[in-house]
Structures are given as C-alpha cells and as structure tokens.
Amino acid sequence: MSIKGKHVTRRDALKLTSGVMAAGFSMPWAAGRGLAQQAATLRAGIAGFNVINTLDPMKATLIPEFYVIYGAFNALLKFNSKMEVVPDLAESFTVANATTLEFKLRKGVKFQDGSDFSADDVKFTLDRVADEKNAAPNRSKVTAIQDIQIVDPYTIRIVTKAPFAPLLNYLTNTRTATQIVSRTAIKAHGDEAFGRRPVGTGPYIVKDWKSGESLELEAFPGAFSGAPKVARVMCPLIAEESSGMTAILGGQIDLTSTAPFADVPALEKRPEVKVLKQAGLNTRYIALNNRKGPFADINFRRAVSMAFDREVLVKAVLFGEGVAIPGVLPPALWADAKPAFGQYVTFNPERARAELAKSPHKAGTEATLLVWGSNWWRRMGEIVAGQANQVLGIKIKLEATDFSAAYSRMKAGEADAMVMGWLGFVDPDEYIGELAGSKGFRNIHGYANPKMDELLDRGRTEIDPAKRKQVYAEAERLLADDLPVLPCFCSNVHNLLRPNVKGFVQLPYSNFADQFGTVELG
C-alpha cells in the first residue's frame, strides 16, 4: 500500500486506524482532551492503591488519601524542596519561648467554597483533631498542645504543656491531619459529607470521586498560591503498580505516584518516560513478637538478625532501589545520624550460630512469619526466612495473608513475626518513638524498655536539633542491641512522568497533589 508515493505497511495502517480510534475514544480521565484542550487535563495515576476511604484530613490515614489531600488543602507550614519547614498558610512564625509558637497568618486567603480563612479556622482544625470524641487517628500529634489562643483574626498562638520538638513538623502539609479545614463548610455539611467533598484552601477542588475508580480535581482559580496552570486533574486509582507503568508507557496517563522497583532500571532507559527518584522517608523491617514465642528471647532475635544479609534484600527485593539500614530511621531524615551497622545487624553466620547457642530456642525451632501485600513484601519475607533457616537450622515458615489480618494478629500477640513498614513520616518521633516507645501505637510487637522510653521522652522535649539528633542516635544504638524489630532497608521513592510534564517537584515523604498547582503540560 502506498500513500502519495510513501510505502505504507499493514502495520502502519493498523496503527493509523488505532490512532484514530484512540483519539475518538480516549480513556475517561482523558475525555474531551482534544487538540484545543491538550493542556487542560493532567492525568495523574495513583498507582498501587485503589482504596480511598476519606478525604477529611482528620480521618485520613492511608497514603493515597493524603496524595489527594496534599492538593486540596494547605497547612500552616510546609516543606520546601530542600525539606526545610517554611510558612504556608502562615505568613511567618516565631518561637516565643520553649512552649509557645506564634503564627502570623496570610490575609485575603479564600477557601474553595468562597469563605474567608482566619485564625478561627486554625483553632477549629486543631481542636477538632484533638477532640477525643472525634477519635482522630493522628490525635497524638496535637495532644501536647495545651492552649490555642486567637490573638487577632490573623495571629494565633499555640502553647504546649512542655517543650515539644516535633510540633513544627506536625503542622506541615504531610501525613499529619493538621491541614486547615473550613469551619464554615464542616458546620454546613457535616463530617461525613466533608469527607467526600472536602473544602480547603489548596489549588485543586475535589469535583468527583468514584469509589475504587478515580477522582476528578478542578483548578481553584482563587488559590492564594496562584491559579493552577492545569484546569483539571484526573486521578485514576490503579490497583497494580505494574498497570500504572504500562498506563504511562501507553500514554493513558501523564504521571504516576509510584513505580515498581523491579522495572525502574529499565524505565530509566526509555525516552517516553522520565523517572524521578530519591531516597525516601520510609522504613521496612520484620516486626517480632517480644511478648511470647521464640522472638521473646533476645538471643534468638539477635541470632536471626545476624543470619540474613540486608544487602541481598536490597538487591533482590528492591533491585537496588534503596539502602540497607541498621535502625529504623531512614537515612533521608535529618535526624538520622547514619549509625554504623552494629554487630547484631551485620550478616555473620558464625556469630549468628554462636548467639543461637545462648538461646533456649535451638536449631529446629519453629516460627511463622506473616507476609502480605505486593510481591516485594513477600519476597522480603522469603529471603529473611530462607537465609535464617539455612544459617541457623531453624524453621521459619511463611504464611501469606492480608495486611489487616496480619496487623490484628501481631497486635494481639498471636503472631511470631510479620513483614512491616511505614512511609511518608517526617519526624523521628513518628518512626522510632512510635515503634519502640512502650506506649507507641505502632509498637504492635510489645517491646518495653524504660531506658528507651526515657530517651524518646528526651527526643520529644529537646528543641535543639543537633542535640535531638544525638538522642536519636543513642536510641538507634539501643534498638540495634535489643532488636525488638529486625531493621531491613529503606526504599527510594519514585514518580514516573511523561516528558511533557513540567514543574513536578518530588519530595522524599511521597508527596503528590501538592505539586499539581505548579505543574505545566508542555
């Protein structure tokens, strides 16, 4: 076949036909994206997740919920591209004394429903999170606050019971629940409706939300940060990370929230997609039952810890997209003192066997390791169990289940161990404090050590960052001795972008929609 002298193969003809079809029947999140509207819609796939329960910051807990919340709301503070805390809805802030912060608020800021933003909304937001009746999952972030004083409509003072070092981080637009909500909107519509149609000051309004399918965001021209350049954002919820990758390669979406570790090296070589990556704020470990069973014995925990190679995990589970860690603080966090790998977190089969000899639990001891989630979580469990069994002659068997079941069993003390991890947190207290503190609610493994609690209390009240860092270094050393959990690795965070997407700045806490306001489609 030839057209005007050009040879056209059957494949070309098929492509041409499909191209015409594709133009006519583009995906729902690209609907109406004709030539004239090409820059009007950003298709930002939330990959690896398809459940969003609420968009109310007070109730949100899942990372995909915050992906959207980041773009619909602002907080008093935010992180800039250097991960420094800077004002957001606050114009400036001053540390009046060790227990008092004073914020000057921006004037003329409008909520997406047209109502005015003022100190009253700030107080309402923080009181709402702190109110026991609301049972906010992130309530612990504001319980240190003793008093919130409205000095004038644009000045607010926050007083804590004692010096509380994490507070500035907890007032940022991250997984904190302290994103400022519209008092007027909540009073008018109620909590339930607000959770589905939130009203914030952010650059995008949640226009439509099809549960388990997609969200549609519409630009808020009155945003104080400036009118967004892209009029509409469609966020399909893509359950499989690999499907997110094929969607962007196929041109069905422009941006993804994550990428499959195994495919990152290959994706970096492809011209049709740009890979953004950096060391992430996350931690992955094996949670151990410190209350009963073989892992209640410190020598057994140490023996297993020395019986598997963390570098192998990084290569085989993350395909090099991360680093082995000796504690639970991610290296990307300012408070991580980059401690050396202590003897109990270094792979050493000889020492591991010697340590097992000190334990009442010898070779042949049986234990169950719960695995859940994506393949890489399972692979992590397989490698740890496989290596430990081989080195020590113990019998750790894997049991595949889902997160909810594994978490419940671990929390109830009914499971020996589970693969575990957290991501997106910005303060060291959220990691080691909640994990190793005897009252930490992420301490599902039942670890209690008064020395650790004392260190963590010091970490919370020490305002000087340098001194605080030293406290956490000490806590990490204690954790690497006691090993209530087996630290494994910290993974990179990834975003995939089509080359035409400009202005998206990736941050290590897995940010997403907070950047949409500055994104441009070339």
Place this chain on the structure above:
Amino acid sequence: MFFVMRAGHGDPALSALGDLATPEAIAAFHKRWGLDAPLVVQFWRWLSGALVGNFGVSMTIAGGVPIADLIASRLPNTMFIGLYALVIAVMISLLAGTVSALRHGRLIDSAATSMAVLGISMPDFWLSYVLVYALALGAGLFPSYGFISPADSLVAALYSGFLPALAVAAPMAAAFTRILRTALIETLYRDHVRVARSLGFTGAFIFVHYVLRNALIPYVTVIGLQVRYLLGGTVVVERIFGVPGIGALMVDAAFGRDYAVVQACALTFLVIVLIVNFLVDTLCNALNPRAA
C-alpha cells in the same frame, strides 16, 4: 459466607482507618457500623435488609456509598467484558473447531489443537501482560490501561475493552475449540450422517443440519459451565486493565473486610449463575433435534 468471613482474622476498622487508628477510633468505628453487636444480631440486620433488596452501605472500601449503587455501576462493566469475551471465544472456537474437525489429523488440526492446549495452559495475568506489551505498547493498537463503560459509549467500550475481553476469551476459546472438535468428529461418523450422505444431501447441508446441530449440544453445555466461572475469572484481568467491574469490587471488599459488599456481590453472582443455568438448559433443549 456471613459467618465464614467473620471467623477470619482482620478488622474492617483497620481497613477503613488504616494503621494509625487509635483504640478509641476503632471502638467508635465498631459502634457506628454495629460491629459491636452479637453476630446473630448483625446477621439478622443484614438478612432483614437483603430480603427486601436493601444491601446497606459500604463501610470500608467506599465508606457510606450504597452497595446497590456500587453494584449497579460495576456489574454492567463485568457483564460487558464477559459477554464480549464470550462472543470472541465462540467465534474463534466455531472457526477453529470446525476447521480442525473437518481436517482432523492434518497440519491445521495439529496447529489448532496445540493452540488450544496453549490457551488453556496460559495464566490470565501472564496473557494479559503479553497482550499489553504486544498489542498496546508494541503495536500501539489499543490502550494499555483503562476502560470506557458501555453506558458512556458502546463503540469506545468495544475498543477499550478488546484486550481485557481477549485475555478472558483465550482460555475459553481453547476449551470450546477442543469440545467442538471432539463433538464434531464423533458426530461426523454417526449412522444418521452416513444415511444422509447416501440419500445424496450436500456436504454443507449435512454438516449444518446433521453434524453441527448435534455437536452444539455438548458445546453449549460447556459454554454454560464456563460462563459460571466467567464472573470470577475476570477479576485479575479487571485489575490489570483497570476495568471497574464487580469481580475487582468483591476482591477489594474481601481484603477491606467490607462484609456487606462481599455478601451482596456473592448474592449477585448467585443470581446470575442461576439465570445463566436456566438459559443454557433452555438453549440446549431448543437445540436438541429430538426435543425440537
């Protein structure tokens, strides 16, 4: 199913509130959704609603959305992909089975039989990714992800649903081809076909009226059996291609401990299977020359 799901580990509160949930938040969630009531009471609440067609609202995966709405928006997509796959499978198998039977023992028969074995052996997720890489990313003929509901545009649904339908259709087409081939070969050598030949009827007439019609009875029965698995079989394909269907809904609900959604989906499956069984039996009776 109600009691089996509750016997398992896991808590809907954790699914909805996430891993940060405080004990107070979990208790409040249980109270709100009546999960703190005895199981028998919970069952009665569900049953008394279900009997009058009220499945309640989703408590975790789509908090507060009526389950009937979820099913109503998802079921047409699954049924569309299922029917689309069925049509593709029937077309392929009618052609391949017939050619294979009429040329049995020859190269084309061996090729068709081998393809059928391959089709049955291929896992659906693997085939899905092969189709994505070959036909979407490689040849650029179809979208690699996403589906437009037939309610929005039938033509667009046919286009965006082709790859998922093909992934679902392949193993079915293989099974149908094998059964049709066997049935046709068996019928070709029956006495009544010889008699028809001796009476001077043409080959095509004999094939259509005496061979194919008889062979279609086991063929349609097998199709009916396969359709029962079709709804569940689309689950993996729905996730890979992003088809918002009822299979994916049921899996998400099971993982999210959204008990009422799982029960409503199971009930929907049950009703559909009963209807399909009835239709298959009716069709078999209509096709049976002795009954006709």
